[in-house]
Amino acid sequence: MNLDDFLSWFNSTGVNTENVNVSYSITSGFGLYSRRELIEKDFLILSLPEHLFIKPSFNTNDLTGFEHLIIYLLEEKTNPYIKFLRSIQCIPQWRYYPNDKYPQQLIDKMKKHLNKYNQSRNKILQYNDDEFQWAYYSINTRCVHFNMENDSKDQDDNLCLIPYLDFVNHSIEPNTISKFNSLTRSYEIYSIKTIDFNEQITFLYNPHSNVDLFIEYGFILSLNPYNxxxxxxxxxxxxxxxxxxxxxxxxxxxxxxxxxxxxxxxxxxxxxxxxxxxxxxxxxxxxxxxxxxxxxxxxxxxxxxxxxxxxxxxxxxxxxxxxxxxxxxxxxxxxxxxxxxxxxxxxxxxxxxxxxxxxxxxxxx
Ligand SMILES: C[S@@+](CC[C@H](N)C(=O)[O-])C[C@H]1O[C@@H](n2cnc3c(N)ncnc32)[C@H](O)[C@@H]1O
Known part of the structure; x- marks a missing residue:
């Protein structure tokens, strides 16, 4: 499935995407770019309604919401968004290299990350390693926090995937913020400064250090105040x-x-x-x-x-x-x-x- 197929499906959902374009760059993969002459500060750029969110279903109690989403991604064969995700490289490159030679602070965090990964892996054994890894990192690198209004405070139970929002790349000097609007029941992206034509739309995922970005997302920034x-x-x-x-x-x-x-x-x-x-x-x-x-x-x-x-x-x-x-x-x-x-x-x-x-x-x- 290529990008055009995904976009034509997405446009059929009725979401207004007139302010943005999806395009690919070698340094950060797909991203959203402004297609307006000039976007003013505090402008609503994109609004993604709740019915498009992919939420965990919670039908098996011993799995977290994160793990439910892993299974959903691996089982769902027709959703055009998931089909498109299968074509995106999302696994941090360090997973392919031996990692015992890194500096101690990186090794310590990698161990914690791998422990969590393995906990989920050991609960979901019906898929092969490659399939599981793809689904795990698709969610890990693309999900957003979303209050599921259940009893659990665990962040792994309060998350979802939002097609299209997940094209937005991370920046330490972002030009937008994104948040859920409980009145419109939509996830919205607002500009926090003026944005030029064809400028990339970015938000701050979290104040992540390079070590965290490297482990969780597989990239780092050359200037990162959160190191x-x-x-x-x-x-x-x-x-x-x-x-x-x-x-x-x-x-x-x-x-x-x-x-x-x-x-x-x-x-x-x-x-x-x-x-x-x-x-x-x-x-x-x-x-x-x-x-x-x-x-x-x-x-x-x-x-x-x-x-x-x-x-x-x-x-x-x-x-x-x-x-x-x-x-x-x-x-x-x-x-x-x-x-x-x-x-x-x-x-x-x-x-x-x-x-x-x-x-x-x-x-x-
Ligand atoms: C939510 S997705 C964003 C869309 C993604 N670029 C794609 O191709 O689908 C997060 C992933 O984008 C990439 N990414 C995000 N921000 C980046 C940045 N500032 N520099 C390099 N890669 C970045 C990383 O691979 C990260 O795991």
């Missing part, structure tokens, strides 16, 4: 066990992340480092005493230097492991690679590292 970098491992090298226990007792341990969009270190990180210079009078809520401030600044530098060394070491190991694949890229023109979105698979590690490397070095003054 985050967990520093637990570095703190374990920097603080004593007793100091770590103090941080944990205040529930600070899970809040120890750098965000690449932030200009400064967070309060929790500053307080964690401060423990290293003054444990006896430490309180998580007070500013460091003026006497300690100078010392604290030096401790910060020391800590950031440690992170920098760890990143360099990890990165060096990673380059060695990927030497054959990345030889030319890494040694010929590293910076160009950062902006070349056609290299999806390994670039995420490079960009994520470079991001934090830059962030950390900018803090060491």
């Amino acid at each position: 985050q970098f967990n520093i637990e491992y570095n703190l374990e090298q920097f603080l004593s066990n007793e100091q770590i226990q103090i941080i944990k007792s205040y529930n600070y341990w899970n809040l120890l992340e750098f965000y690449s969009g932030d200009n400064d270190l967070s309060w929790t990180i500053i307080k964690a480092i401060e423990l290293n210079i003054n444990q006896s009078q430490w309180s998580p809520y007070d500013d460091p005493s003026s006497k300690d401030k100078y010392q604290l600044k030096n401790k910060m530098k020391e800590f950031l230097n440690l992170i920098q060394q760890n990143i360099e070491k990890d990165f060096q190991e990673w380059i060695t492991d990927h030497f054959i694949v990345e030889k030319n890229i890494l040694y010929k023109d590293f910076l160009t690679t950062l902006h070349d979105t056609s290299i999806v698979i390994d670039k995420s590690i490079i960009t994520t590292y470079i991001y934090f490397y830059q962030f950390i070095t900018s803090q060491i003054k």
